[in-house]
Each structure stands twice: as structure tokens, then as C-alpha cells.
Amino acid sequence: MAGRPECVFDAAQIREGVRDLARRIRERWPEGGLTLLCVLKGAALFAADLARELGDGLELTFVQARSYGKSTVSSGEVTLGEFEDEALRGRRVVVADTIVDTGLTLSRVVAEVRERGADAILTCVLVDKPVRRTVDVTPDLVGFTVPDRFLVGYGLDHDGHHRGLPYLGVLGESADE
Numbered sequence: 752m753a754g755r756p757e758c759v760f761d762a763a764q765i766r767e768g769v770r771d772l773a774r775r776i777r778e779r780w781p782e783g784g785l786t787l788l789c790v791l792k793g794a795a796l797f798a799a800d801l802a803r804e805l806g807d808g809l810e811l812t813f814v815q816a817r818s819y820g821k822s823t824v825s826s827g828e829v830t831l832g833e834f835e836d837e838a839l840r841g842r843r844v845v846v847a848d849t850i851v852d853t854g855l856t857l858s859r860v861v862a863e864v865r866e867r868g869a870d871a872i873l874t875c876v877l878v879d880k881p882v883r884r885t886v887d888v889t890p891d892l893v894g895f896t897v898p899d900r901f902l903v904g905y906g907l908d909h910d911g912h913h914r915g916l917p918y919l920g921v922l923g924e925s926a927d928e
């Protein structure tokens with residue numbers, strides 16, 4: 752395992768990015784009464800911070816998504832866990848994920864949320880990696896855009912490690928061997 756991940760976005764930059772995303776959500780939907788859907792596990796820290804910035808008047812709900820396993824490359828297949836249907840039906844839903852890579856996860860989650868009768872959907876991601884896209888999906892709100900790098904920290908793991916890091920970083924070479 753490579754050593755300490757090299758910092759790409761530090762805690763202060765992340766805080767500013769999250770604050771700005773919350774401001775843009777409130778601009779779009781000033782009346783409150785929204786549902787924040789956190790895509791687990793990676794978005795646990797992001798959604799918690801986003802919820803705090805959004806403040807009162809939101810419902811928080813979760814779905815688990817899997818596609819990477821132990822690798823740093825998407826398997827191309829996304830497995831989703833259960834949704835809390837009552838939190839989505841007739842609601843304005845913000846889908847929060849920390850990072851979009853191929854776009855498979857976000858497009859699958861959005862399709863399922865739509866199917867469950869959401870009134871409106873906003874996709875909100877902290878980090879976008881547009882060069883890696885295999886599915887035609889563009890998040891509505893993006894904090895940072897990065898080239899093709901595998902990030903860890905701030906909820907993102909590599910084989911179960913690094914989720915608790917307070918910053919987003921990159922692993923050294925050969926992390927996927």
C-alpha cells in the first residue's frame with residue numbers, strides 16, 4: 752500500500768466548495784422542503800457537511816451503491832441498495848455524491864429516484880471527472896472538476912482505506928496492483 756495520500760483539496764477548500772454548493776441549491780429551491788439523498792458509502796461525509804450547510808427543513812435519506820470493489824476502476828456494473836420511497840415520492844430531491852466518474856452510478860440513481868415519483872431532481876457532486884464519462888450524464892451542480900485521478904479521503908476509499916481523511920488526496924503510483 753502506498754504511503755500517505757498527497758493532498759489535492761484540503762479541508763478549507765472542501766468547506767468552501769460545500770458551502771457554495773449549498774448556496775446554489777438554496778438559490779434553485781429557496782422554499783426549503785427538500786430531500787437530500789446521500790449515495791453511500793462515499794458521500795457520507797459530503798452529505799453530512801452539505802446537510803449542515805443547508806440547515807433546517809430537509810429530509811435526509813440514503814442509498815448504497817457499489818461498483819468499484821477493491822479496484823480503482825469501475826466494474827461497469829452498479830448495484831444499488833434499498834431506497835426509502837416515502838422520502839422521494841412527490842419531493843424535490845437533491846442527489847448528493849462526492850464524485851462522478853463514468854456517470855453510471857449517478858444515472859442509475861437518478862433513474863430510480865424519478866421512477867419513485869420525485870417531483871424534481873437536482874444532482875449535486877463535490878468532484879467531477881468529466882473525461883472518464885461513459886454515460887451521458889452531467890451533474891447540475893459541481894464543486895470541483897479534476898482530470899483522471901483516483902481520489903481518496905473525505906469519505907472516498909481505496910479498498911476500505913482512507914475514508915476518514917479530512918482532505919481529498921491521491922495515492923502514489925501502483926495503488927491498483
Ligand code: 5GP
Nearest residue numbers: 793825851852853854855856901902907908
Ligand atoms: P461512477 O459510477 O461515476 O463511475 O462512479 C461513481 C462512484 O464511484 C462514486 O460514488 C465513488 O464511490 C466511486 N468513485 C468514482 N471515482 C472515484 C475516485 O476517484 N476515488 C474513489 N475512491 N471512488 C471513486
Ligand code: MG
Nearest residue numbers: 819908909910
Ligand atoms: Mg469505493
